[in-house]
Every structure is written in structure tokens, then in C-alpha cells.
Amino acid sequence: MELARRIALESLHSLGMVDLGDAEGDEPGAMGPTLRITPRGRAYLADAPESRRGSEPSRFLDNQAIRIGRGAKVGSVVAIAPFVEIGGVSGALDLHITPQTVSHALSAGFEADVIRARLEQLAPLPDPISRLLTQASAVIGRGEFVATFGFIWVDDPEVRELLSTRRQTADLFIDPSPPGGLLIAPGVDLDRLARRCRSLGVEILVDGAVYRTRTVTPGRASGTRRTDSSGTLPALRSTRSPNSTRTPNSTRTPNSTRTPNGTRTPLYKRGSE
Structure with missing residues (x-):
């Protein structure tokens, strides 16, 4: 019982086969809202032979409308969805092909040959639609994209x-x-x-x-490049610590002097003042 209720109130209503009545207006003892079969539901319930249902092909009604037959495959119908508009759904599904829909499809990246091939899977194209696709696929010029600052x-x-x-x-x-x-x-x-x-x-x-520039480009040096003298001997001497430098007046004081005879003469005697 619950399965049948969900099919009637949810599945059939989602498919557009039935309309739901107002639940508040029903009698207190009613099982649920009333259902009304839509024209689409009556078309599905029409007493037609199964052989005729399966053999009806798709065909163009005029220069823009195509009626989808019962023998059309779902994949073929879905494939033409980007460049068609839904016309009518009462009894049969009618789709419209207009210059606007073809232009939108071309701008979305579909090629004219792809559109033609998908439509021909359903029905032969009439001359007006064939000419429309030929005109839409014509290239009158080219433009080149160049990145620029x-x-x-x-x-x-x-x-x-x-x-x-x-x-x-x-x-x-x-x-x-x-x-x-x-x-x-x-x-x-x-x-x-x-x-x-x-x-x-x-x-x-x-x-x-x-506009005033915020950066200055350094100029190029002209002439012979001078050699850095940081590694030369005078530079090394100038970097020595003051404790290790020797002044011109500083002399070493010897403890004794050597006479020409080879004997040493002490400068002072131990114990002398």
C-alpha cells in the first residue's frame, strides 16, 4: 500500500502524468489528496498497438520543430539538448531548432558538423535547417589573441x-x-x-x-676597471691590531752589551743601587 501511494503521489507527479489536488479540501476520512490525469498521462495510457508505438519515427513538423518519435533512443534525444528548445509536451515531445539556439551552441564550442550529425540520428534534415547550419558554420575572418600589459x-x-x-x-x-x-x-x-x-x-x-619613476638604474662604469686592493700587503698591514704594531721609537732594551773583545759587560750589578 505504501509503495503504491509513493508511486502515485511522487513518481507519477514528478513525471508530469498526474496533478495533485488540495489535501485540505478533501473529506476527513479520505486516504490522501485527489489525483487528476494530465494530457501527458492520457497520452501514455492511450490504447495504441504496441507495434505502432515502437515503430513511430521522429520527424520534422516544419522548418524549426522536430517531433520525437517513440522509437527514438534516449541518448539521441539528450545529445541534442544543448541546441534545442522545448516546444510542446502534450501527447508528444516537440523540440524547436532556431538560429538563436544554433548560435548559442556554436559559441559554447559545438561544431556545425557535430550539430548536423546529432540531428540526423533522429530525422533527415529539411533544407532550411541544413542551410542554417551551413551559414552558421561559415568563417568570414580570424582574429589572433596576443597577451599585452x-x-x-x-x-x-x-x-x-x-x-x-x-x-x-x-x-x-x-x-x-x-x-x-x-x-x-x-x-x-x-x-x-x-x-x-x-x-x-x-x-x-x-x-x-x-608618471615619475621610483627606481634609478645604476650607470655603467666606463674605462678600465680598477682592481680591488683589499687583498694587497699594505691593506693587510693596516688591518693588524694596534698591539702588534711596532712604533719607530720603540727599541729593544738588552740586558747586557757585548764588547769588541767578546766579553759581556753587564749594565748593572746585582745588589747595587
Whole structure:
């Protein structure tokens, strides 16, 4: 009993085969809400031969609508869902194919050949839909994506030519750039751009004010490179501790002196004052 109740109130209602009545308006002794069979439910319950149900193919009703037959596979119907709209569901499932749905499918990444193949699995395409797919798949031009850091407006064509051809700034921009300015190459920061352009006499404006660089590039040393003298002998002597240095006036005081005869003469006698 509980299984039948759930099928009637939940499964059939979810499939759109029955509508549920108002439970509050029913009599106190009623088992539950009343059920009303929908047109879809009556179509499913129609007394049609099983052979005719299984052999009915899908077909196009006009230049946009296709009626799904009972013999269509579920996978084939689901495959065309991205580029169709649901038209009617009373008695049969009708799907609409419009230029808008085809355009949305192409923008989502579907190819025209894929759309054509999926539709032909259900029914032969009429000429209007075939021409629609041919026109939608036509390529009238191509555009190339190029990553860029930014864009600077330069109204003067001579200044644009100067910045794009000089060695100091040629590697900062993408060639070719659109008219009216220059595309900045990826990896070029604003400080580097302003510094290079200013070296040619061109200032960069940011929010209406001249941009001032925050970093200074160290200049290159010219001429012969001087050798570091930190490892030379005078430098080593200058780093010695003061206790180990010997002053010119400091002399060693001997305890005795040697006479020319070879005898030592003591400087003082033990016990003498």
C-alpha cells in the first residue's frame, strides 16, 4: 500500500502524468489528496498497438520543430539538448531548432558538423535547417589573441614611429599595434616604460599626471676597471691590531752589551743601587 501511494503521489507527479489536488479540501476520512490525469498521462495510457508505438519515427513538423518519435533512443534525444528548445509536451515531445539556439551552441564550442550529425540520428534534415547550419558554420575572418600589459595613447604618428623603431624602446611594444597608440609587451612594468620613453623625450601620463619613476638604474662604469686592493700587503698591514704594531721609537732594551773583545759587560750589578 505504501509503495503504491509513493508511486502515485511522487513518481507519477514528478513525471508530469498526474496533478495533485488540495489535501485540505478533501473529506476527513479520505486516504490522501485527489489525483487528476494530465494530457501527458492520457497520452501514455492511450490504447495504441504496441507495434505502432515502437515503430513511430521522429520527424520534422516544419522548418524549426522536430517531433520525437517513440522509437527514438534516449541518448539521441539528450545529445541534442544543448541546441534545442522545448516546444510542446502534450501527447508528444516537440523540440524547436532556431538560429538563436544554433548560435548559442556554436559559441559554447559545438561544431556545425557535430550539430548536423546529432540531428540526423533522429530525422533527415529539411533544407532550411541544413542551410542554417551551413551559414552558421561559415568563417568570414580570424582574429589572433596576443597577451599585452597595457596600451598607451599616442596621437602624434611621428612620436609613435619614434617609440616603435628606436633601439631603446622598440622591445617594449608589440608590432604591429593598432592606430592611435602602442600595445605594451608582456612583462614590461610601468617604471621601465616611463624611464625608457623619457630617455627619448616622451613623457608617460597616468591618470592625467606625468608618471615619475621610483627606481634609478645604476650607470655603467666606463674605462678600465680598477682592481680591488683589499687583498694587497699594505691593506693587510693596516688591518693588524694596534698591539702588534711596532712604533719607530720603540727599541729593544738588552740586558747586557757585548764588547769588541767578546766579553759581556753587564749594565748593572746585582745588589747595587
